[in-house]
Amino acid sequence: MNTAMVLLAIGTIVIASLYFVNKKEDHGWAGTMVKYSSAAYPSPGLGHKGDGEKQAEPVGLLPDQAQPGSVTLVSFGAEGAVSLADEDAAAKASGTLFGYDPFKIMYYVSAVLGLFGIIAAAWFHGPKGLAGLGIGNRVEPAKVRMDAIAARFGPIPRWAENKWYVDEFYHAIVVKPLLVASHVFHAIDKLVIDGIVDLLGSLPRFLGSLLRPSQSGVLHSYATGMVAGSAVLVALIVLVALL
Amino acid sequence: MTMLSMPLGALSNMLAAAEGPYIATGEAPQWVALMPALPLVGAALCILCACLNVKSKLPGYLTVGLLAGAFVTALMTFLGGTENYGGATIFRWIHASIGADSGTSIVSNFAFYIDGLSMLWMLFVTGLATVISLYSTEYMSSDKGLGYCRFFFAFNVFVFSMSCLVMADNLLLLFLGWEGVGLCSYLLIGYFYKKPEAVAAAKKAFIITRIGDLGLLMAIGATFVVLGTLEVRPLFEMIAAGIDANGEAIGGTWAVVVIPLMLTAGAFGKSAQLFFYVWLPDAMEGPTPVSALIHAATMVTAGVYLIARMFPLYAADDAMIALTVVAWAGAITAFWAATIEFAQYDIKRIMGYSTISQLGFMFAGLGLLGTTGAVFHVFTHAFFKATLFLCCGAVMHGFGGQLSLRRLSGVMWMKGFGITAVCMLIGCLSLSGVPFTAGYFSKDMILAQAFATPGDMIGGSFLIGLLLLLTAAMTAYYTFRVFFRVFVGPKYFEPGDDDHVMTTATTMAMVTTAPRKSQATRCTPASTRTLRAGP
Numbered sequence A: 001m002n003t004a005m006v007l008l009a010i011g012t013i014v015i016a017s018l019y020f021v022n023k024k025e026d027h028g029w030a031g032t033m034v035k036y037s038s039a040a041y042p043s044p045g046l047g048h049k050g051d052g053e054k055q056a057e058p059v060g061l062l063p064d065q066a067q068p069g070s071v072t073l074v075s076f077g078a079e080g081a082v083s084l085a086d087e088d089a090a091a092k093a094s095g096t097l098f099g100y101d102p103f104k105i106m107y108y109v110s111a112v113l114g115l116f117g118i119i120a121a122a123w124f125h126g127p128k129g130l131a132g133l134g135i136g137n138r139v140e141p142a143k144v145r146m147d148a149i150a151a152r153f154g155p156i157p158r159w160a161e162n163k164w165y166v167d168e169f170y171h172a173i174v175v176k177p178l179l180v181a182s183h184v185f186h187a188i189d190k191l192v193i194d195g196i197v198d199l200l201g202s203l204p205r206f207l208g209s210l211l212r213p214s215q216s217g218v219l220h221s222y223a224t225g226m227v228a229g230s231a232v233l234v235a236l237i238v239l240v241a242l243l
Numbered sequence B: 001m002t003m004l005s006m007p008l009g010a011l012s013n014m015l016a017a018a019e020g021p022y023i024a025t026g027e028a029p030q031w032v033a034l035m036p037a038l039p040l041v042g043a044a045l046c047i048l049c050a051c052l053n054v055k056s057k058l059p060g061y062l063t064v065g066l067l068a069g070a071f072v073t074a075l076m077t078f079l080g081g082t083e084n085y086g087g088a089t090i091f092r093w094i095h096a097s098i099g100a101d102s103g104t105s106i107v108s109n110f111a112f113y114i115d116g117l118s119m120l121w122m123l124f125v126t127g128l129a130t131v132i133s134l135y136s137t138e139y140m141s142s143d144k145g146l147g148y149c150r151f152f153f154a155f156n157v158f159v160f161s162m163s164c165l166v167m168a169d170n171l172l173l174l175f176l177g178w179e180g181v182g183l184c185s186y187l188l189i190g191y192f193y194k195k196p197e198a199v200a201a202a203k204k205a206f207i208i209t210r211i212g213d214l215g216l217l218m219a220i221g222a223t224f225v226v227l228g229t230l231e232v233r234p235l236f237e238m239i240a241a242g243i244d245a246n247g248e249a250i251g252g253t254w255a256v257v258v259i260p261l262m263l264t265a266g267a268f269g270k271s272a273q274l275f276f277y278v279w280l281p282d283a284m285e286g287p288t289p290v291s292a293l294i295h296a297a298t299m300v301t302a303g304v305y306l307i308a309r310m311f312p313l314y315a316a317d318d319a320m321i322a323l324t325v326v327a328w329a330g331a332i333t334a335f336w337a338a339t340i341e342f343a344q345y346d347i348k349r350i351m352g353y354s355t356i357s358q359l360g361f362m363f364a365g366l367g368l369l370g371t372t373g374a375v376f377h378v379f380t381h382a383f384f385k386a387t388l389f390l391c392c393g394a395v396m397h398g399f400g401g402q403l404s405l406r407r408l409s410g411v412m413w414m415k416g417f418g419i420t421a422v423c424m425l426i427g428c429l430s431l432s433g434v435p436f437t438a439g440y441f442s443k444d445m446i447l448a449q450a451f452a453t454p455g456d457m458i459g460g461s462f463l464i465g466l467l468l469l470l471t472a473a474m475t476a477y478y479t480f481r482v483f484f485r486v487f488v489g490p491k492y493f494e495p496g497d498d499d500h501v502m503t504t505a506t507t508m509a510m511v512t513t514a515p516r517k518s519q520a521t522r523c524t525p526a527s528t529r530t531l532r533a534g535p
Helices: A002-020 A029-035 A087-092 A102-125 A145-152 A156-161 A163-214 A219-242 B009-018 B030-051 B058-079 B116-143 B146-167 B171-189 B196-227 B232-241 B255-271 B279-285 B288-297 B299-309 B311-315 B321-341 B347-367 B371-398 B418-432 B438-452 B461-487 B506-512 B517-522 B525-533
Strands: B086-097 B105-114
Touching (some): A002 A029, A002 B116, A002 B438, A029 B371, A102 A145, A102 B418, A102 B461, A163 B321, B030 B058, B030 B105, B030 B146, B058 B146, B105 B116, B105 B146, B105 B171, B116 B146, B116 B299, B116 B371, B146 B299, B171 B196, B171 B279, B171 B299, B196 B232, B196 B255, B196 B279, B255 B299, B255 B321, B279 B347, B288 B299, B288 B347, B288 B371, B299 B347, B299 B371, B321 B347, B321 B461, B347 B371, B347 B461, B371 B418, B371 B438, B418 B438, B438 B461
Antiparallel strands (some): B086 B105
16 A cells, blocks of 8 residues: 555656746646647647647736737637737736736745745644644644634534535525425325226226126026127118118 | 748747637547546456455456556557547447438537647546555455445546546537436445435435536537537537527627526536535535545536637637636635635535635636646645545545544544655645645736736636635635645544445544555554553
């Protein structure tokens, strides 16, 4: 088991380097893979360089780089791109983060946010000492600073622990109505559908019960019936012939 | 190519976009079929083992070997480069016709389509499946016999189905794989079928994903009606040309809005997004290797794959309605799952919600037109989340199924858990997006894309970006909440009730997580006492 864990952990470290493979042309190894696939798409601010082409300008030009008359990507789609020489439209082609290229500034923003999250976790849950980055104060297994904070929020932590009661909500609006409906349909099935089927099924039995006495085994009655039938048949033929 | 003569690079990029996606027109080697075939052989051998009542680890080792073979095949295909990209027809599958017109005959071969996307997926699916099956041989060893065979049978069928899904040349084969992975997910979540919660979780996962699958099925039907074919290459060619089966323009019609939305429903069901996420945390009832492979690394990314695969159709809509839905749904799911994680105490469930949250990032990345970032995040997430799950599994295995944050502390300092803790730390750092880790680079691309994509293309992209940034900070917090509470601090543990791993002796399991095999011989009550007396 440890072998597998270590292999995966090493893999996790190693694959980070894939970001730098073909960085310039395709924005990383994944970009190269995506370029040769149906998911290839000139992402705003990124753009996939076409196969075999020369290094192109960034698709999304930043406002200060956009020059009058330059052509920039404002519309994608199967119908083809619309080219606009309008400077304002060029500025819109790729968004910025307070004037910075998001793909550059994000390295710092997300790093700060990630470290902030870890420090918060250390402060609220970390043990005393170096393992808690020196700011934790947990000395007992399950007693943390967060408990006091959570207590201030009243029932909200309990709601969150119960997953915002989404399962209960689904149970109320989907599962329960379905159960009720299925009981209703079961009743309809039993009463109406089965009623009709049973009625149809009982018809032959009813007819049979009417006809059954005729097959009594008494030869006299059979002979009488035969004579009566023949008489009716002859009468019919005569009638038809006369008409 | 005409675009070379264009004066501006931007314009040629534009034309490249207008020309449509890359379509691999070549022929892929026939041996790519080994990738699904080897796991299928493994599944058959597992059945054979079950029939012969094999009580050893043989099915496990057979699986590891065959999956390694599949991985080597994937690696060879990858190393062959773009020359290996293309289609490979294995056998005629469905050929049906009721007329001569287009749209009246259907051709669906059992054929594979290899391009960058399927290659990337196959690399990590087979690679991780190999490593995780190696882990499972040990993890499931308490259940040797029929259960062991059953586990590895479903494991193999899963890899087979996932390969079919990812390499499918047509949407019907994709659907076959899609349902196959759903079935294996059901079988493996409900592996401990004597446990009512596991059975309930399996049914929940199956039914909820099935609701999404209806959307996928409808999308496949609608695609056939509108475009007259289900094979991906003709599909992409038509979409690139912007015409439907009758040669009329598809831009601006209902097809480019409704079909992607229906596909999105299927993707959301499989990838636990928006309204469909509730099954994934419950799916943690399955054995931990299953959580690592199916419910973290591979199957749940099938939704991302589906959207990436059908991306030309999504992008054919000028208004980007479906992509806006995908982006917002992803961002909201990412945030929503993160809020729940703040107050969860079951480490496996925290990882489950974290998977939902990270999948939300991927969907947001796709919706924000940043396919590279999304696909890269799928790749890195598969690795670090699998690592985290395997570490959780080791802890769980070691403490008799104990998973509570409140009942574990200082695991790192306990005998035999040093390696687990270090691996966990590596996974946590990557998930948190600490600089220079894999997760940092991939998440960055998605976050940056949110701000690079203008709001008039994807409505509210700036707000999505802010939501994702907030979620990124929350991710770091909840990840390290687990690490700081479980892995460091004063040594303390309460053994669980062991129903997850189903071993009789907690200490047996304790030893299996030890770094050296020789320690297995130390499985005596005495060592148990020292261990317990230690903290």
